[in-house]
Amino acid sequence: MDRTADLDDLLQDLSERADRRLIVLDTAARVVAWSIHESDDDRRRLSSALAHGDSWTLPAVGPDGFAVEDLPETGRCLVVPLHDHRHRVGHLLAALAEPGPPSAEEVRVLLDEVPALGVLLSLRTLYAERDRDRARSLLTALVAGDAAARPGAAEALVGEGLLGSSRQYSAVVLGADPAAGAPEETGRTALAVHRTLDFVASSSTASVVGATLDDGTGVLVFPRPVVGPRLARILARPDVGAVRAGVGPVVGSLLDVHRSFRLARRAWRTAWLDPSAHDPVTHWDDTGLDGLLALLPLESMTVEDLPRSVRRVLAAGLAPELLRTLETYLDRGGDAQRTAAALSIHRSTFYYRLDRLKERLDLNLDDGLTRRELHVGLRVARLARLRPAGP
Incomplete structure (x- = not known):
């Protein structure tokens, strides 16, 4: 029978007897269970543990079986390690809102239940691992x-x-x-x-x-x-x-x-x-x-796989401003006015650059098929990481 719910029951009973808000962490300091947190301060501490617990470095515990530590964004806590019959399986945290150490009676009440909490946490961890393996097997079959x-x-x-x-x-x-x-x-x-x-x-x-x-x-x-x-x-x-x-x-x-x-x-x-x-x-x-x-084998592509027009662009060693002008012109469907506006330059400056591109590349950039080939080919070159550094 699945007894993992007993961890929550025992933790809540213990919280009421000790009059402390309690949190159970696994070995990675992830929150596994917690008692009822009613006040705003309680809920703030719990939220911090849920969000940041697995980044904490928990203190070493002395011969008394517990430690008192200021945890980030959580405050002072009594920290008690939890074990099953053989291994440490996690920690019990008890919030200490007031200054000073907890009383000997509070510590005794908590420590008395530590063995049972450790066993139940071990069971919950075991069931969780079983569920993860089951989910992985079923998801693999499904997708x-x-x-x-x-x-x-x-x-x-x-x-x-x-x-x-x-x-x-x-x-x-x-x-x-x-x-x-x-x-x-x-x-x-x-x-x-x-x-x-x-x-x-x-x-x-x-x-x-x-x-x-x-x-x-x-x-x-x-x-x-x-x-x-x-x-x-x-x-x-x-x-x-x-x-x-x-x-x-x-x-x-x-x-x-x-x-x-x-x-x-x-x-x-x-x-x-x-x-x-x-x-x-x-x-x-x-x-x-x-x-x-993304369906293409981009990782194995070389420059030789690209259309000749694209190879010419890559081999031309164009200055960054010319390459950006070419790509913007292609992105704007060959519209000179929109290209100049996108580049924040005067239209005459754009036409000057376009003439230089035509001379350097020996390509008819007024031809729609050539522009389409360049537009897609240059995008493939970028995704395949064949493009030189620059825009």
């Missing part, structure tokens, strides 16, 4: 497995309470720069998934499921449209700042969420191909042409 595995995975995710039942689902793919290839970035991705799940659990009643896949990317499935700015705030924290997200379109059935996942993955790839042009949280519908170009 990346074969079609035959999807119905069973979808039924299990909803039936086991890992994901809410809904008429709308959306997938999110998270990850660091795929071109960097740094193994430690997988840890940042896993942390970003964890932070998002924690935020949803602490701020709503929604059931969102997430996991880190074998390739190091993270996946989240929401039973509703994804709020981009909210996800961006989660990813703005320094410890996950190297992670970007792609958001797939909303689908009407969990059986179709693999389509949302496929496009979310491409949106994530697009966000990293040109970070200056795309937001840290990029929705598929906002990727434009780049979302299509």
